[in-house]
Amino acid sequence: MRAPFRGIRAVSLLRPLGHYAPVTSPDPWASPAAEPSAPASSPVDPFASADAGAAPRRASPARLDGLVGASIRLASTDFGRLVAIAALCAVGPALLELVGSELAVSERRHPLEALASFMRLGTVAMAQGSIVHQLGERRAGRALPRLGATLSVGLQYMTSLIGVAILTGFAGLMVALPGIILAVTSGEAILGVVLGVLGAAIPVVYIYARFLLAVPIVVCEGRSSSPAVKRSMELTRGNARRITGAVLVLGLLLLVFGIVVLGIPTAMGDIAAETAGGETPFFWTLVEHGFGLGFEVMWTVSMTALAAEVFFRFAGYDRGASDAEELAEIFA
Numbered sequence: 652m653r654a655p656f657r658g659i660r661a662v663s664l665l666r667p668l669g670h671y672a673p674v675t676s677p678d679p680w681a682s683p684a685a686e687p688s689a690p691a692s693s694p695v696d697p698f699a700s701a702d703a704g705a706a707p708r709r710a711s712p713a714r715l716d717g718l719v720g721a722s723i724r725l726a727s728t729d730f731g732r733l734v735a736i737a738a739l740c741a742v743g744p745a746l747l748e749l750v751g752s753e754l755a756v757s758e759r760r761h762p763l764e765a766l767a768s769f770m771r772l773g774t775v776a777m778a779q780g781s782i783v784h785q786l787g788e789r790r791a792g793r794a795l796p797r798l799g800a801t802l803s804v805g806l807q808y809m810t811s812l813i814g815v816a817i818l819t820g821f822a823g824l825m826v827a828l829p830g831i832i833l834a835v836t837s838g839e840a841i842l843g844v845v846l847g848v849l850g851a852a853i854p855v856v857y858i859y860a861r862f863l864l865a866v867p868i869v870v871c872e873g874r875s876s877s878p879a880v881k882r883s884m885e886l887t888r889g890n891a892r893r894i895t896g897a898v899l900v901l902g903l904l905l906l907v908f909g910i911v912v913l914g915i916p917t918a919m920g921d922i923a924a925e926t927a928g929g930e931t932p933f934f935w936t937l938v939e940h941g942f943g944l945g946f947e948v949m950w951t952v953s954m955t956a957l958a959a960e961v962f963f964r965f966a967g968y969d970r971g972a973s974d975a976e977e978l979a980e981i982f983a
Contacts, residue, residue, distance in 0.1 A: 776812035781805030814876025
């Protein structure tokens with residue numbers, strides 16, 4: 652039986668990702684006009700720090716084509732297991748929120764609901780770390796660890812991943828403030844409200860895209876939150892528009908899915924509430940929270956798979972089956 656965390660510790664503690672034998676097979680992701688690859692005697696570290704005198708290698712535009720479809724295919728390889736990971740992490744806050752909504756008096760929010768929101772920050776981080784580890788093991792061609800060991804990896808990096816979430820949220824709030832102020836101060840002016848909403852949403856999506864790689868960097872390189880965010884900003888520089896577009900497309904697809912999935916039970920609950928004299932029956936409240944949990948799980952799995960897909964491409968993992976042995980050694 653192999654020890655838990657073995658794959659992650661090898662990546663984050665024993666050697667950086669760039670310290671492995673260079674691949675001599677042609678790179679299908681390379682641009683036709685790209686420089687020839689480095690010879691075997693001088694391996695290139697794809698995550699070499701700019702402070703060390705070498706700029707980090709960035710993917711060419713061709714390597715970032717089809718990110719949304721590729722991330723969906725990546726998630727579909729072990730979809731049931733990934734959903735189980737995200738659901739196990741999310742079920743605790745969901746139950747607290749359900750109980751709090753039942754105990755709430757009138758429209759006031761129950762303290763259990765606030766506690767659920769606080770817990771969700773940690774459980775989502777844990778789910779993201781576990782999913783990245785799972786996808787990395789799969790991409791390396793290794794036998795998948797037990798579900799408990801995978802969740803333990805997410806727990807191991809949860810503090811740093813919470814830090815990444817806080818930094819992302821703070822940066823998103825700062826860039827969204829002008830748009831929020833415009834929308835609030837526009838009153839009934841539709842044009843001002845629309846411009847304000849767009850002025851808030853677009854910068855937030857851009858910041859999310861620039862910080863997207865921080866989660867897999869924390870898990871695969873063992874960095875803390877602030878250095879991971881800085882590394883993500885370095886790696887995505889020059890490719891931000893493509894990654895932002897992928898985030899926007901996948902986010903819109905998930906939102907449409909959420910509106911359809913959550914709209915049906917919500918409408919049925921409202922009809923049941925009118926029939927029951929204004930109070931939603933517990934059954935429909937349970938159904939609404941269950942569908943909400945499903946949407947949260949789908950969002951976590953899909954966005955984390957997108958982050959992992961982009962990270963794997965930057966790390967050179969997408970060179971094909973010819974370097975399966977080198978990749979297995981990295982996660983060994």
